[in-house]
Amino acid sequence: MTNPYLDARFQPLSGIFIMYDLRTLRDNLDATKEQLGRRGNDIPWDKLRTLIEQRRTLTSQTEQLRHELKMGSDKVAKLKREKQSADACMAAMKAVGERIKTIEDELRNVEEALTDLNLRIPNLPHSSVPTGKDAGDNQEARRWGSPPVLTTPAKSHWELGEDLGILDFDRAAKISGARFAVLTGTGARLERALINYMLDLHTTQHGYREVLPPFLVNRSSMTATGQLPKFEEDLFRLRDEDYFLIPTAEVPVTNLHRDEILTESALPIRYTAYTPCFRREAGSYGKDTRGLIRLHQFNKVELVAFTMPERSYEELERLTSHAEAILQGLGLHYRVVTLCTGDLGFSAAKTYDIEVWLPSQNHYREISSCSNFEAFQARRASIRYKGTVEKNVAKTEFVHTLNGSGLAVGRTLVAVLENYQQPDGSILIPEVLRHYMGGVERIRKE
RNA sequence: GGAGAGGUGGCCGAGUGGCCGAAGGCAGCAGUUUGCUAAACUGCCGUAGGGGGAAACUUCUACCGAGGGUUCAAAUCCCUCCCUCUCCGCCA
Numbered sequence: 417m418t419n420p421y422l423d424a425r426f427q428p429l430s431g432i433f434i435m436y437d438l439r440t441l442r443d444n445l446d447a448t449k450e451q452l453g454r455r456g457n458d459i460p461w462d463k464l465r466t467l468i469e470q471r472r473t474l475t476s477q478t479e480q481l482r483h484e485l486k487m488g489s490d491k492v493a494k495l496k497r498e499k500q501s502a503d504a505c506m507a508a509m510k511a512v513g514e515r516i517k518t519i520e521d522e523l524r525n526v527e528e529a530l531t532d533l534n535l536r537i538p539n540l541p542h543s544s545v546p547t548g549k550d551a552g553d554n555q556e557a558r559r560w561g562s563p564p565v566l567t568t569p570a571k572s573h574w575e576l577g578e579d580l581g582i583l584d585f586d587r588a589a590k591i592s593g594a595r596f597a598v599l600t601g602t603g604a605r606l607e608r609a610l611i612n613y614m615l616d617l618h619t620t621q622h623g624y625r626e627v628l629p630p631f632l633v634n635r636s637s638m639t640a641t642g643q644l645p646k647f648e649e650d651l652f653r654l655r656d657e658d659y660f661l662i663p664t665a666e667v668p669v670t671n672l673h674r675d676e677i678l679t680e681s682a683l684p685i686r687y688t689a690y691t692p693c694f695r696r697e698a699g700s701y702g703k704d705t706r707g708l709i710r711l712h713q714f715n716k717v718e719l720v721a722f723t724m725p726e727r728s729y730e731e732l733e734r735l736t737s738h739a740e741a742i743l744q745g746l747g748l749h750y751r752v753v754t755l756c757t758g759d760l761g762f763s764a765a766k767t768y769d770i771e772v773w774l775p776s777q778n779h780y781r782e783i784s785s786c787s788n789f790e791a792f793q794a795r796r797a798s799i800r801y802k803g804t805v806e807k808n809v810a811k812t813e814f815v816h817t818l819n820g821s822g823l824a825v826g827r828t829l830v831a832v833l834e835n836y837q838q839p840d841g842s843i844l845i846p847e848v849l850r851h852y853m854g855g856v857e858r859i860r861k862e
Numbered sequence: 863g864g865a866g867a868g869g870u871g872g873c874c875g876a877g878u879g880g881c882c883g884a885a886g887g888c889a890g891c892a893g894u895u896u897g898c899u900a901a902a903c904u905g906c907c908g909u910a911g912g913g914g915g916a917a918a919c920u921u922c923u924a925c926c927g928a929g930g931g932u933u934c935a936a937a938u939c940c941c942u943c944c945c946u947c948u949c950c951g952c953c954a
Contacts, residue, residue, distance in 0.1 A: 439911095476912070479923045486923090489935040493880040502934075509934040812909095 442468045454758055455538045467530045474523040481516045536646050539792040541757045542766040548756025561749035563773050564835045570775035573833040574707040579841055581862040595712045602859045609852035610825050611690050614717040614742055622738045624688035629668035632659040637671040640797035642763035652694045661694035665718035666819045674797040677812055684723040708826045715825035721818040728788050728816035736768045736786040739822040746846045748831050749773040751780055765790040772831045783827045786820030793817045
């Protein structure tokens, strides 16, 4: 069964609300507000409360009137069959019908407002998430490896790449604009090698099934995973069709199972997907303007998992370790950070960021973000599972969804260039990539 | 892009205004018969929301691709949209 609430043109009229369950929300409105803290600041809670109550009243009114109408219509049918006059009854039912129409118009407005509000409430943080205001309050969970020892001052990846002739930002600006890059020669091959290395590791060692999804998706898909309605300005959208360019493979891959009921035995489902990702980067003017760090288009290998609710937190640890395995294989120093409540994304209940060491910045930079969304996306997307308990079919429940970058390919290329730079400006290729590079061991000036 | 055909329960498929939440079949579940299996027979067998009950359950409402309209009454009539299929065109 499809979830009509995701259709932009749908005018809701009684029935279920998939995002936040309305009854639960009503009973826990204050607690929800409390738990969301700063993240719920822009939600008009009093209006929400009023709308929920109005919906309840109007719904029961229409139900009563519909019952009346149904009885009346049956009576008309009976009278006509018995060749008696039904005029009086028909007139009375016409009046009832008009009352229903009036009340339903009102109900429609209430539900529309309610649905829109509901879709803009962020997910609740998990209890293990540290409380905090912003990125400054994130907690470092662990570090792996150590920064490389460079005998000369670290050059930035754009200096290295342009000197080597494998990165071209000027021509990218000409053919597209700011925040685009052209990779050429060994640079292009290195990007491709990284993609293949990541996909191969995840599919052969970590148990993920490879997916190559569409890069354009519809509005329903974007709403299901939480990009819409709140973050439309971050997305590229086609002018003549209601399609969006995906900002991450999370969107098409999570939506693979939208409006489906999975069997318990099929869980967990694990997918990995390579896709380009497209982001408007509205509001990031002046940040990371040089280099490959922040582009309108970049490549990413994504990990996506669907699990039973009681398994999702162990899956989050697993999934994060799979992303880490890529960096370990490449021999890149990194740390894992637990995002605090204030830094958590809209849809996530808990997130680990993996940050790789960049010598030129003397800093860790985000290269992966691994999140458990619990049932937040599953509700919006209506992804459920049905189990069996001693031959009886158990109640269908929402699955938990997770995803993480495994990894952002462009930023991985940055990390390889900067961490493996040699005094002469050449780049040593990490062992694991060499067979994807046709045996090339070092990138020299082209 | 042009022309046409469709979308009904887990599946197949009937249903052109009321007694239709929807015939019939398949699959599934429970039982009867049987030495076992098979077959036959009987019953059950959609989803969601609200009310009642400790509970098995019961009652109301909605749902026949989605939305809107006509009507006392819509799976059925009208409009819009989405999707699938066939043929032509174009293309990789």
